[in-house]
Amino acid sequence: MGDAVAGWRKEALSHAVAARINDRVVDMQHPLDGDAVIELIDAPSSEGLEIMRHSTSHVMAQAVQELFPGVQVAIGPSIEDGFYYDFEYDQTFTPADLDRIETRMGEIIARNDSFVRSDVSREEAVSLFGSKGESYKVELIKDLPEDVRTVSLYAQGAYLDLCRGPHIPSTGMIGAYKLLNVAGAYWRGDERNKMLQRIYGTCFATKKALDEYLKIIEEAKKRDHRKLGRELDLFQVNEEAGAGLIIWHPKGAMLRNIIEDWEKKEHVKRGYEMVIGPQILKVDLWKKSGHFDHYRENMYFTEVEDQGYGIKPMNCLSHMLIYKSKIRSYRDLPIRYFELGTVHRHEKTGVLHGLQRVRQFTQDDAHILCTPEQLNAEICAVADFIGYAMDVFGFEYEVELSTRPDNSIGSDEDWDLATTALKNALADSRMIYEINEGDGAFYGPKIDFKLKDALKRKWQCATIQCDFTLPERFDLSYIGTDGEKHRPVMLHRVILGSIERFIGVLIEHYAGAFPTWLAPVQASLLTVTDQFIPYGEEVFQRLLGAGIRVERDFRNEKLGYKIREAQMQKIPFMLVIGEKEMAAGRIAPRQRDGKNLGLMDIGDFIDMIRDRCAAYQ
Numbered sequence: 001m002g003d004a005v006a007g008w009r010k011e012a013l014s015h016a017v018a019a020r021i022n023d024r025v026v027d028m029q030h031p032l033d034g035d036a037v038i039e040l041i042d043a044p045s046s047e048g049l050e051i052m053r054h055s056t057s058h059v060m061a062q063a064v065q066e067l068f069p070g071v072q073v074a075i076g077p078s079i080e081d082g083f084y085y086d087f088e089y090d091q092t093f094t095p096a097d098l099d100r101i102e103t104r105m106g107e108i109i110a111r112n113d114s115f116v117r118s119d120v121s122r123e124e125a126v127s128l129f130g131s132k133g134e135s136y137k138v139e140l141i142k143d144l145p146e147d148v149r150t151v152s153l154y155a156q157g158a159y160l161d162l163c164r165g166p167h168i169p170s171t172g173m174i175g176a177y178k179l180l181n182v183a184g185a186y187w188r189g190d191e192r193n194k195m196l197q198r199i200y201g202t203c204f205a206t207k208k209a210l211d212e213y214l215k216i217i218e219e220a221k222k223r224d225h226r227k228l229g230r231e232l233d234l235f236q237v238n239e240e241a242g243a244g245l246i247i248w249h250p251k252g253a254m255l256r257n258i259i260e261d262w263e264k265k266e267h268v269k270r271g272y273e274m275v276i277g278p279q280i281l282k283v284d285l286w287k288k289s290g291h292f293d294h295y296r297e298n299m300y301f302t303e304v305e306d307q308g309y310g311i312k313p314m315n316c317l318s319h320m321l322i323y324k325s326k327i328r329s330y331r332d333l334p335i336r337y338f339e340l341g342t343v344h345r346h347e348k349t350g351v352l353h354g355l356q357r358v359r360q361f362t363q364d365d366a367h368i369l370c371t372p373e374q375l376n377a378e379i380c381a382v383a384d385f386i387g388y389a390m391d392v393f394g395f396e397y398e399v400e401l402s403t404r405p406d407n408s409i410g411s412d413e414d415w416d417l418a419t420t421a422l423k424n425a426l427a428d429s430r431m432i433y434e435i436n437e438g439d440g441a442f443y444g445p446k447i448d449f450k451l452k453d454a455l456k457r458k459w460q461c462a463t464i465q466c467d468f469t470l471p472e473r474f475d476l477s478y479i480g481t482d483g484e485k486h487r488p489v490m491l492h493r494v495i496l497g498s499i500e501r502f503i504g505v506l507i508e509h510y511a512g513a514f515p516t517w518l519a520p521v522q523a524s525l526l527t528v529t530d531q532f533i534p535y536g537e538e539v540f541q542r543l544l545g546a547g548i549r550v551e552r553d554f555r556n557e558k559l560g561y562k563i564r565e566a567q568m569q570k571i572p573f574m575l576v577i578g579e580k581e582m583a584a585g586r587i588a589p590r591q592r593d594g595k596n597l598g599l600m601d602i603g604d605f606i607d608m609i610r611d612r613c614a615a616y617q
Contacts, residue, residue, distance in 0.1 A: 049204070053078035055115060055167045056105075056174050056203040061085045062159035063104035064199070067097075073161070074136040074187060074196055081213065082202035086185055088136070093197055098179040101199070105177065112172030113157035117165060125151045125162065136187065137162045176210035177203040180217070184350070191348055216455050223455070225507035226354040232512050232569060234520075237354065244352040244359030246500055251520040254549065256499060258518055260340055262392075262616060263364050263495070270385060272338035272366055277318025279342070283308035285317055288473055290409045294442040298345045315341035316492055319367040320474045323488075328478040333488065334370035334378055340499070341365045355504030356459075362499045368491040369476065372417075375489050379425035379447075379464060382493050386449050386462040389495050392616065393506065394515075395451040398458065399433040401426065402440040402448055409443055410469035418466035419445045421489075441492070443469045453509040461497035461505070513570040513592065517613040522549045523589075523605075524571045526562045528578035530554070535582040539575070539602060546606045550575075567592050575605075 057076035060083075065071050068089060076085030087093075120128070122141050129137035140162060141151055154163045156171050168174070179201040187193035204210040221227075229235045234252030241247060248256060264274070280302065286292040291299065291313070300311040312318075319337045328335070342362045351357050370378050390397050401422060404415050422445055426433050433447070440446050449462035467490045470476075477485040496502040506514075516522055523543065527536045533554050543550040551571075553562050559576065566574045576588040581599065589597040589605055600608075 050078045051166055052168055052174060052205070053083040053203045055171070056177050056201065057083040057085050058115075058154065058156060058159070058161055058163070058167070059105050059108050059171055059174065060101060060179070060199065060201060061087075061161065062108055062156065063101045065159070067100055067104055072134055072136055075140075082180070082200060084198050084200045086187070086196040086198050088194065088196050093182045093199060098182070098199070102177075102179050108157065109171045109174050111157060112170050114170045115154055115156050115167035117167075118153050118155070119150045120153060121149060122151050125153065128153075128160075129162065175203060175205040176207040177201060178210060178214065186350060189348075189350075191350065220455055220457075220508070223508040223511045224354075225356070225504040228507050228512040229354070232507075234507070235355070242359075243349050244347055244357070246355060246358060246360070252503075254520040255514070255518065256503060258520075259496070259499065259503070260364075263340065265617075266385070266389070267336075267338045267366070270336070270381070272336040275319060275322055275337045275339050277312070277315055277321075277339060277341060279344075280304075280309040280311050281317055283310050286310040289317055289470060290443060290473065294407055294409065298347075300344050300346055311344045312341075313343050313345045315339050315343065315363065315365040316367055316470065316490075320470065320476060320490075323369055323476055324474060328369075328488075330371060330478055330480050330486075333478055334368055334374050336366060336368045338364075338366040355500040355507075358498075358500050361501065363494050364496050364499065366493050368493065369471070369488040370491070371478070371480075371486070372489055375421050375466070375491075376425050376428065378491055379422065379466070380429050382464050382491065382495075383425065383429045383431065383447070386464075386495055389462070390449070390451055393496075394509065395453065397449050397451045397462075399426070399431050400436040400439075400448045400450065401433050402436040402446045403438060404440050404445060405438045405442060407442055408440070410472075414468035414472075415445065418468050418489075421466050422447055422464070441465050441467075443467050444492075446492075451505070453505055454511075455508075459501070459505045461502055462495055463493065463497070465492040467492060511570075514572075515612075516572045516609060517616040519570075519572050520549060521551050521569070521571050522609055523551075523573040523575050524562075524566045524569075525550060525552045525554070525575050525577055526559060526566065527554050528559050528576065530556060532577045532579070532582055536577040539577065539587060542602055543606065546610075548606060548609055563590065567594075573605075573609075 054077060057078065061073045061076055064085070064087060065073065068091075070089070072088040074086035074088065076083065122144065125141050126138050129141070144151070151162060152164050154161055154165060154167055179199060181200050183198045183200065184195050185198040187196055202210070202213060204213060226237075229252070232251065233249050234255065235249055236247045237243070237245070238247055267274075283292065283301065286296070286299070291310070295313065296310075299313050302309050302311065319339070322337060323335060340362055342360060344360050347357060347359050352359070368378050368382070387397075401419075403419060408415070426447065436448065439448075444465050444467035446463050446465040448460055450458040451461050452458055468487075471488050471490050476488055476490075478488055480486040506518075510518075514520075525536050525540055525543075527533055536552065536554060540550060540552050553566065555562070559578075563574055570592060572592055574590045574592070576590060578588075581588050584599055586599045586601055587605060588599055591597065
């Protein structure tokens with residue numbers, strides 16, 4: 001444990017304490033006893049860190065209110081890798097302010113104040129926070145369900161906050177912490193509400209763990225796909241064109257085409273049929289599918305000749321219409337439709353983030369229609385496909401099973417069948433997974449595959465969704481062995497997910513230095529002087545004709561300058577063209593790591609590139 005905890009006596013902090021709050025003495029119990037907290041924080045436990053980080057957010061809020069009178073506090077949860085708290089303040093918090101807040105937090109932690117809880121009526125809580133001018137707390141309390149008659153408050157020292165807990169026993173148990181940055185955040189995430197200031201921070205049990213995390217943060221800044229996207233000339237997001245809309249430059253479009261070509265080849269090998277659906281469909285279809293009732297806040301709508309249309313956020317409707325275009329037999333199944341389908345989703349401006357959160361993106365979307373007896377084999381085959389794809393692109397991954405959400409359609413029986421089918425397939429595939437309660441799609445449960453990049457960050461990309469509901473709503477059927485109509489099951493699945501998001505993750509995973517098979521430019525020709533341009537042009541045409549992605553740098557610049565620029569562009573090979581190379585009719589490849597490969601026949605270089613790419617073509 002950290003130094004702040006080293007002198008803490010467990011037995012002194014596990015008993016009940018009495019405290020006076022709002023002129024009333026109540027008995028308050030620590031939410032966790034000392035032994036439990038030490039076990040949680042000492043272990044690599046996300047639960048223990050979550051509790052400590054939430055407690056740290058309360059200390060930060062206390063420090064802010066002590067240093068900046070008049071500040072109102074809103075909400076302050078723990079999040080993955082840290083915590084935040086939202087504040088209303090008429091001045092903008094600066095980096096210097098964060099330093100002051102950190103210092104005051106240290107003073108509060110040193111006091112080792114106990115976190116103590118009291119339960120009061122909602123009327124008392126409204127009166128208490130109202131008297132302090134804490135309008136956000138009052139709003140939260142008033143918006144609770146009517147049957148909630150009491151609320152819990154937590155205090156450390158003189159600071160009191162609305163909170164359901166739990167917390168660690170005392171501020172002195174907080175480990176190593178750091179405030180990271182300030183961002184804008186609409187109250188309750190609604191852009192119609194007031195913009196607040198959100199202070200982000202992180203906290204770990206030890207300084208060593210914190211330092212390791214901060215190193216990752218610095219490395220992540222260097223790998224930021226938005227920064228590398230500009231430097232490598234891959235794409236742009238231009239406010240003149242519209243927020244959340246990607247403009248692909250030639251190199252970025254090439255990278256995308258490489259990935260999409262690989263996808264098409266791999267899908268054809270696995271028995272998928274290519275289809276293409278329209279960008280807009282009548283509103284009646286979206287009502288029939290349930291999207292209008294359950295997803296319309298994420299959709300765009302338009303009108304043509306007094307007819308309402310929804311711009312598609314998903315590709316499944318067209319695929320069901322293709323299936324329904326003729327009578328199907330059990331002999332036809334399974335049917336696998338694949339589409340690199342561009343979709344549009346109404347994302348709030350505040351959540352847009354480079355390639356990773358956009359308003360228009362392309363999914364490697366497929367829908368498999370099969371008999372119930374074929375379901376297990378199809379789910380296992382998709383899981384195998386996903387595992388293969390993650391290996392090809394160099395990712396590890398974790399698996400989650402997301403279950404029925406509150407906002408869902410379909411019968412209990414269908415949800416049970418779909419969930420059981422996914423669980424059985426995971427068992428048969430010998431996959432270790434966690435349950436993500438209530439995070440399934442509104443029409444069915446799903447398996448989510450979260451890939452881990454070079455910095456061990458997790459990204460949601462691949463998914464398999466099992467759906468008994470939409471085939472029922474669209475009256476899909478097949479003729480069974482008994483000559484009667486039966487209902488097929490539908491799997492919705494993506495392998496890489498959003499192509500935009502996947503490329504964003506890919507850029508950061510490789511820090512822009514793509515393997516040869518993925519590199520938009522595989523080689524750059526660098527002439528020593530202008531006299532070697534004719535030979536350079538000859539080499540260029542030969543490489544181009546062999547399918548090598550090559551560019552020319554025949555500028556009148558020093559060779560060292562050209563090499564440095566090519567290295568900054570992270571091009572796998574630089575081919576020097578000078579006197580020696582021209583006389584020998586060869587090239588001198590130099591790898592981006594600085595290693596020189598010496599004089600080489602052009603044909604040998606072509607073979608080397610082809611060998612490095614062969615496994616992916």
